[in-house]
Structures are given as structure tokens and as C-alpha cells.
Amino acid sequence: MTLVIPRSARNDTTRTSNSVATVPALRSLVSPSRAVTITGACLALGATLACGGTSGGIAATPSVTSTGALPPAVTDSRLPRTRAERTNYTETSHYADVVAFIDSLRRLGAPIAVGSIGTTTENRTLPYVIASRPLVSTPAAARATGRPIVYVQGNIHAGEVEGKEALQAIIRDLVYQTRRNVLDSIVLIAVPIYNADGNERFADQARNRGAQNGPPLVGQRPNAQGLDLNRDYIKAEAPETRASLAMFNEWNPDVFVDLHTTNGSYHGYALTYAPSLNPAAGIGPSFVGGAYARDSILPELRSRVRTRRGYETFDYGNFVSQDSAEKGWFTYDHRPRFGTNYYALRGRIAVLSEAYSHDPFARRVASTYAFVSELLSLVAERGPRVRSLAASADSAATAWGAQGTGAGPQIPIRADLTTTPFTGEVIVEALEATSDTMRTEPGVRRGIRRTGNYRRVRMPIYDRFAPTLTTTPAWGFALSASDSSAIRLLRLHGVSLQRVTVACDIAGEMFTSDSVIVSPTPFQGRREVRIEGGWRRADARLDAGAFVVPLGQPLGVVATYVLDPRSDDGLVTWNVGDRVANGRLQLPPMRLGSRPPTACGLGPA
Numbered sequence: 001m002t003l004v005i006p007r008s009a010r011n012d013t014t015r016t017s018n019s020v021a022t023v024p025a026l027r028s029l030v031s032p033s034r035a036v037t038i039t040g041a042c043l044a045l046g047a048t049l050a051c052g053g054t055s056g057g058i059a060a061t062p063s064v065t066s067t068g069a070l071p072p073a074v075t076d077s078r079l080p081r082t083r084a085e086r087t088n089y090t091e092t093s094h095y096a097d098v099v100a101f102i103d104s105l106r107r108l109g110a111p112i113a114v115g116s117i118g119t120t121t122e123n124r125t126l127p128y129v130i131a132s133r134p135l136v137s138t139p140a141a142a143r144a145t146g147r148p149i150v151y152v153q154g155n156i157h158a159g160e161v162e163g164k165e166a167l168q169a170i171i172r173d174l175v176y177q178t179r180r181n182v183l184d185s186i187v188l189i190a191v192p193i194y195n196a197d198g199n200e201r202f203a204d205q206a207r208n209r210g211a212q213n214g215p216p217l218v219g220q221r222p223n224a225q226g227l228d229l230n231r232d233y234i235k236a237e238a239p240e241t242r243a244s245l246a247m248f249n250e251w252n253p254d255v256f257v258d259l260h261t262t263n264g265s266y267h268g269y270a271l272t273y274a275p276s277l278n279p280a281a282g283i284g285p286s287f288v289g290g291a292y293a294r295d296s297i298l299p300e301l302r303s304r305v306r307t308r309r310g311y312e313t314f315d316y317g318n319f320v321s322q323d324s325a326e327k328g329w330f331t332y333d334h335r336p337r338f339g340t341n342y343y344a345l346r347g348r349i350a351v352l353s354e355a356y357s358h359d360p361f362a363r364r365v366a367s368t369y370a371f372v373s374e375l376l377s378l379v380a381e382r383g384p385r386v387r388s389l390a391a392s393a394d395s396a397a398t399a400w401g402a403q404g405t406g407a408g409p410q411i412p413i414r415a416d417l418t419t420t421p422f423t424g425e426v427i428v429e430a431l432e433a434t435s436d437t438m439r440t441e442p443g444v445r446r447g448i449r450r451t452g453n454y455r456r457v458r459m460p461i462y463d464r465f466a467p468t469l470t471t472t473p474a475w476g477f478a479l480s481a482s483d484s485s486a487i488r489l490l491r492l493h494g495v496s497l498q499r500v501t502v503a504c505d506i507a508g509e510m511f512t513s514d515s516v517i518v519s520p521t522p523f524q525g526r527r528e529v530r531i532e533g534g535w536r537r538a539d540a541r542l543d544a545g546a547f548v549v550p551l552g553q554p555l556g557v558v559a560t561y562v563l564d565p566r567s568d569d570g571l572v573t574w575n576v577g578d579r580v581a582n583g584r585l586q587l588p589p590m591r592l593g594s595r596p597p598t599a600c601g602l603g604p605a
């Protein structure tokens, strides 16, 4: 996810190709005699060979010379294979390959519904596949099943290619399995190639994805506009993000899963994961998507992936430095610009999956396949609980706003890394300095060599964030009719709006800025803004046509995070609509402690 290890030679093409050379031999050993099963497949096939090591303990960590595991092989010759499978994991799918793969499934009569979430800057339609038994193809039909809807997305960073491959394989293997599987208990929406434009910018992996162990050619991280789609979930600037938000609004998935590959520290995990790290995703007891994922789903998933699939996994993180790993293991960021951090603010569960970029490509596909399969299985088992958590989050958020200021828990709108980490063991790989200038393996920078020696080190684990600023839930906000950029953004997020039909006087709060700090350096094409200030009681007149954002709605927490000028990731942060000019906040919203009087004639927007 984040580049920590510097790249010393961007165009170097030297690689030892230790991964692909031995893949065919292993494949013949592990080919099962039947299609893969969604749970316990590796136990059935023999965990050691099919799943990359024995379960648990240090023995499950990869060695530098191992090829790692392979994903389950396809034995039915009638079924389509992914480009990665066809090439023994020397190549990853182009956009056309993914489209052709889905078309092949359809031509074979696979029980899937296929559509497009939207269109990219370069005019590629982004396919989605829905799989469930019985098959549903509309949000209403999906909801009528009473099952959780699970939305899994691959390829947001197009150089991180294994989610795209694993997701195609999972769809195929599930829909062609005749015995009961997760498709009898969930509705799966799979979006395998979310950043299609970035995917098609194929270039040498050493350039596009410098710290990754193959395949040789991969796409680029940003989309065609140069935007990092996993920093875009609040400002929603990219067509991909807007398409994604439209899917969220339409289908309201109970679980969102975002598939990545991480580079950075050299550790002993085939995959690391994170729930939403935003404290506003866990303002319990009724709004607990983030906390439930962190404290219940992910620990159980970790255990199952170890015992059933043979992979060590752990919470996402990095060491301060490889040489002083004992100083701590640090997670990444809480801000909702990141998709999984964002999604849980909608009162749902979100899971970030990060395959280990120093594992060979095949093993990364295999670990992602295993992790997603077990996650689907766990959500299927816990379907009623997952559904009831979603329902209680919706009603809790709705009730807080409807009751007006003071009701409900404080909503965090800024946070910082916890200062009270817990102490635990993390698996660390020892590295050696080399004197020559050759790369020892793809993705490992010159001057160092992996040793395959792992040790468990006790260290502080910083896996969560704590609020540094919270706000009282208000009844709502009022926005000037001329604040079109805010209105547009709220609509993209699916926030319900109302409109004043008759000019009226109200008692509310106006925002007063004490300081406005504009970042001197642009990020994602914007100069980020941070405002200090507070709400002061004020009477005001709302013109006819002014917009009102009632927070008594399921997306009340999202609306609060986007609209409060002090938020660390809202429309002020990104200066949406140039609302910070000459050091002043333009068009400040008004905060409403209670519903505007009847005289305002509130109506639909």
C-alpha cells in the first residue's frame, strides 16, 4: 500500500525469476481432482503443498527460496482460466482478458448477473459480477433474500494485481460448484478490475511497482487522471469513485472488501489486513461496523486462514525501520479518503486486504484467494448478525439526528494514532547487506538480500486510532443554495437533502474560523486545508432554495464528517469548490440544533 523501501533503480530489469520457474512442477503436485471448495479446501488437498506451509508458528512463514503456494488449480477443461493461470503466473490480466473471462462464464451458462458500475476517463466500462443462489440481479431482490451483500473490489491500485486474479478465480470456482457453498448464504458482488485505465498502463514491474516480486509487467497505481483512487473516497473526483459510490448507494452492501498488495517492511505474513481505522466507525453500542470487524471478524478470520489454509496473516502495519523492529508495528491512516476507512462510516463492515508484495505472484494470488474465501465463508455463517448490525447502525444514526443536538454519542471528526499500544509478537525477517549492485530478487532493492530467517519480536502494536476531536450530533446542517459543489458531493455520497421553500428565520450556529492553514504542497492535485474554529450561536435567515441536510438518516455520520469544517477529511480539507479563498472559509455551513420551523416549508430537494 505505501512505499517505504526506497527504489534504487527504477528501470532495472534484472530479476532472478525464482517464482515462476518452479510453478509448473508444483502445480502438477497439487492439482485436485475436483473444483476447489470454498471452505476447508486446503485441508482436503493437503495443507502443506496446496497452502504454502504448515499451519501456525514460525514454520508457516515463507523462506526466501520457496516458491510459496499456488492457488487451487482448475481441472475442468471447459472452464475459463484467468490470464495468470494460463501463463503459470508469469502474466496478469489485461482489461480485455477480464471482460473475456466474464463473457466465457456467461456463454457457459454460469448463473451470474453481469453489469457495469460505470465508465472510466478512457471510456472503459467497469464490469461487476453478481453471484448468488438463487441468482438476483437487482438491489431489491438482493435485499429480499435477507442475506448479507458482500462487495469485493480488486485492482484499485492497478500494479497490485493479485486481487484481480483471485477474484476472477473465486467467482468461477463458486458458481461451478454444485454442492452448497457461500452463494447459498450471501449475495456476492465482485468488481475485479476497478482501476481499468491504470491496469492498461502496463510497464516493467520495476518501474510501476518497484517493491514487488513479479509479474514482470503490471499496470500503474493511479487512474488515467493520475489520481490515487484510494485517496478519493471523500472528494469523489474520479469517475471510478463516483461509480463506486453509486453502487454503494444502490446496493448498500453489508460488507466492503478492498484488495491490495503491500510493500514496506519485511515481515512473516502472507497477507495483512485492516478494518476501518476511523474511530467514527465504532461509536457503539449500535454503530459498530469498525469495531466488530476489528474485534470479532478479523481475529476469527486470522485463525481460520492459518488453520484451514496455512497462511500467517496479521493486522496491517510496518516497522519503524527493519533494523529496529522492536520499536513498534504501525498501521497506516484513519482518514476516510481510504475506501475501507470510509465505508464503515456508512454503518457497515469494511475489510482491507493486503497481500505481501515480496511473495511470488502465484503465492500472492493464493493467499488473497484464501483470505477472501474464508471471509465470505465467515460472513455467510454470521449472516443474521451482519444484517442486524447494519440495521441497528441505520436506526441509531437516524435516531441521533432526529432527536437533535445532544442526542447520541459524540462523533469523532479528527483522530490520531493511539498512544496506548498493546504489546504483542510480530514476525520479522532478517535482511543482509550485500556488497554488489545486482538485485537479489525482484522487488528487493539493491544492496540488501532476504535471508529467510524469521523471528518473533515483542513490540508495541499500534493498530488503531483515537479521536482527537469529536462533535455533538446535531439535527442537521443548512447550506446556501449557491453551494453547488457541496450539494453535488453530498448527493454523490447518497446523503438525503431537503430544501427550504419559503424564506424563514432560524436559530442555529455559525462557524467561526480562528485559523486557516493551507498546505504549501499539493496532494492529489489539491492543497489540503485545516481549519481551527468553532460553532457560535447565531440567528440567521434561510433563503428559499437553501438546502438542509438532516443528520437523522443512515448516512448522518458520513454527512457530519464531510460537512463539519474542522473534520480532518471533509470538503474543507480538499477545498471542494474553492471554499477556502484568501485565507477565509467561503459559504460556511450553518449547524441546526433542531428541525427548522414549519414556516420554512421544508420539502424534497
Ligand SMILES: [Zn+2]
Pocket (backbone or CB within 6 Å): 001, 157, 160, 260, 261
Ligand atoms: Zn494498494
